[in-house]
Amino acid sequence: MVERLARFAVRMAARRWPAELAGTMREEWLAELAYVRGARAKLAFAGSLLVSPALDGPSWADRFAGLGRAAGVTLAAAVVANLARGSGVFAPLLLVLAAIVLAAIGRRVRVSVPLVGAAMFVFLFAGNPVPVMPFMGAADIAPAIVTWVLVMTLLQRSLRRNQNRDEDHGRIRGRGAEPGGARGRVADRERNRGYVRTAILGGSAAVMLATIAGSARAAAALGIPAWTAPAWFPLALLPGGTVTFGPYFADGSAAFGSLQAVGPAFHASDILLANAAVMAGPLLLCTAFLLHRGGRPGQPAAIEHGVHRHQPGTDASARKSRPGSAAVPALSLRPLPRLATDALARRASRLSPRLTGLARHAANTVALAGRDLRLPAGLAAALVALAAGPKLPASFDSGDAALRAMVDNSAAFGFGFVEHPVGLGAVALLAAVLVMRAVGARAASR
Amino acid sequence: MAEPRMTASVLKVLAALLAEMGAQRYGLQLMQATGLPSGTLYPILARLEKAGWVESRWEEIDPVAEGRPSRRYYVLTADGATAARREVEAMQQQMSRVTGMPGRAQEA
Numbered sequence: 027m028v029e030r031l032a033r034f035a036v037r038m039a040a041r042r043w044p045a046e047l048a049g050t051m052r053e054e055w056l057a058e059l060a061y062v063r064g065a066r067a068k069l070a071f072a073g074s075l076l077v078s079p080a081l082d083g084p085s086w087a088d089r090f091a092g093l094g095r096a097a098g099v100t101l102a103a104a105v106v107a108n109l110a111r112g113s114g115v116f117a118p119l120l121l122v123l124a125a126i127v128l129a130a131i132g133r134r135v136r137v138s139v140p141l142v143g144a145a146m147f148v149f150l151f152a153g154n155p156v157p158v159m160p161f162m163g164a165a166d167i168a169p170a171i172v173t174w175v176l177v178m179t180l181l182q183r184s185l186r187r188n189q190n191r192d193e194d195h196g197r198i199r200g201r202g203a204e205p206g207g208a209r210g211r212v213a214d215r216e217r218n219r220g221y222v223r224t225a226i227l228g229g230s231a232a233v234m235l236a237t238i239a240g241s242a243r244a245a246a247a248l249g250i251p252a253w254t255a256p257a258w259f260p261l262a263l264l265p266g267g268t269v270t271f272g273p274y275f276a277d278g279s280a281a282f283g284s285l286q287a288v289g290p291a292f293h294a295s296d297i298l299l300a301n302a303a304v305m306a307g308p309l310l311l312c313t314a315f316l317l318h319r320g321g322r323p324g325q326p327a328a329i330e331h332g333v334h335r336h337q338p339g340t341d342a343s344a345r346k347s348r349p350g351s352a353a354v355p356a357l358s359l360r361p362l363p364r365l366a367t368d369a370l371a372r373r374a375s376r377l378s379p380r381l382t383g384l385a386r387h388a389a390n391t392v393a394l395a396g397r398d399l400r401l402p403a404g405l406a407a408a409l410v411a412l413a414a415g416p417k418l419p420a421s422f423d424s425g426d427a428a429l430r431a432m433v434d435n436s437a438a439f440g441f442g443f444v445e446h447p448v449g450l451g452a453v454a455l456l457a458a459v460l461v462m463r464a465v466g467a468r469a470a471s472r
Numbered sequence: 473m474a475e476p477r478m479t480a481s482v483l484k485v486l487a488a489l490l491a492e493m494g495a496q497r498y499g500l501q502l503m504q505a506t507g508l509p510s511g512t513l514y515p516i517l518a519r520l521e522k523a524g525w526v527e528s529r530w531e532e533i534d535p536v537a538e539g540r541p542s543r544r545y546y547v548l549t550a551d552g553a554t555a556a557r558r559e560v561e562a563m564q565q566q567m568s569r570v571t572g573m574p575g576r577a578q579e580a
Binding site: 039047050051053054055056057058060061062070071072074075076077078079080081 | 499518540
């Protein structure tokens with residue numbers, strides 16, 4: 027059993043390496059593993075390979091940066107979802123608009139699905155204490171997040187495969203020979219349309235399945251029939267009471283596990299849908315954010331680690347040669363941007379060589395000013411987070427308040443963790459780091 | 473070829489390979505000699521090989537007849553040995569400046 031687990035870990039580790047080395051490394055590690063004595067030593071050998079950065083892969087610093095971006099995206103999605111849901115009847119429209127805006131931002135930021143899933147789990151778990159949100163425990167959140175991560179990962183792979191296939195077909199037919207030509211534009215439009223269609227359908231399926239997985243326990247406890255499951259996600263986005271089903275609680279008393287509350291009369295569906303909405307809103311926005319990034323043909327590159335860069339082994343052709351690779355997807359990365367200093371200097375040198383030095387000096391000053399802005403920008407972001415954090419909807423202070431909010435489906439994504447100084451400090455630090463990196467990236471790409 | 477970035481772990485690997493010039497070492501041996509985990513050692517070996525400092529070859533045995541898998545052996549190239557000596561000596565000199573102890577001319 028241990029041997030099999032270790033061999034599996036070694037194979038997984040080798041898949042993260044560049045395609046030209048992956049096979050050799052796998053054979054070498056499997057051979058060495060056969061010589062390692064003892065179960066613990068075998069697991070240590072394989073585990074170290076599995077968790078350590080691969081050659082040309084993201085380093086530990088990159089991974090922490092990725093975690094920060096995932097946490098930032100999740101927090102932003104939760105805040106925006108709360109704002110949209112607070113608008114009553116306009117909530118569905120605002121959520122769709124927010125999804126479009128986040129999708130546009132998502133084009134420029136690389137975030138991994140599993141990391142967003144992990145951040146979402148932590149925030150939901152820490153922000154919504156179980157006693158007041160009766161179906162927001164690990165037993166509800168974990169199935170939802172695991173389902174979402176699985177479906178999203180499969181969807182991203184499918185989109186990548188389609189893109190690679192389209193590129194191959196384009197090359198074979200010569201359609202891609204003239205990217206700026208009319209035939210090339212038509213082909214790009216067709217591919218874009220196909221991508222958008224698959225992304226919207228697949229993304230909706232991901233959130234719908236996650237909502238069902240995360241609400242199954244609640245449905246069983248509330249006596250709601252399973253055949254209503256496909257409607258839970260869309261109905262969760264609507265104002266409370268739009269559609270009701272399940273048992274009716276005429277006396278308004280609720281006793282679900284540790285929740286003992288009294289409020290207005292309600293249907294079981296009110297509790298289920300409100301609970302589902304707290305997860306589904308942010309998940310929907312995160313889905314839009316993740317599906318738009320870099321995967322569409324002809325789309326601009328992702329910004330990674332604050333600067334544009336092309337990573338070896340992550341372009342479409344390399345990825346294609348590693349079928350089923352579990353690495354973070356990276357598609358259609360555009361060429362390295364020219365730094366402002368070089369571009370200006372080149373232009374100036376055409377006019378007069380004397381201007382070259384002056385232009386380079388001016389551009390350097392601009393770039394340095396951008397970099398110098400990082401600290402004040404980070405400080406400002408931290409102060410804003412510290413001021414705004416306590417105003418975010420925290421957990422309900424009583425079961426009655428939670429019940430009322432659930433009945434009219436206004437229960438918000440809880441930011442219970444900002445009630446604690448450590449949680450608030452962590453949010454402020456996250457805001458500062460993300461803003462500093464964004465300002466630094468802007469200065470570098472100017 | 474770009475030179476690999478020198479870190480404490482890379483220096484440990486180079487020192488281990490320098491310890492017995494010409495000797496071919498496999499991964500587990502180098503892990504024991506350096507105390508580095510597999511996840512740190514193999515990326516370093518790959519970078520050193522890419523830089524031309526190290527070359528590797530597979531053990532030429534019949535795994536079925538021998539009843540064991542063939543291993544991959546690493547050895548410093550001539551360029552790699554020169555560069556490794558230079559880097560290890562530079563590190564020793566830096567350390568001797570910090571500690572005040574005279575640095576040895578060459579690491580065994």
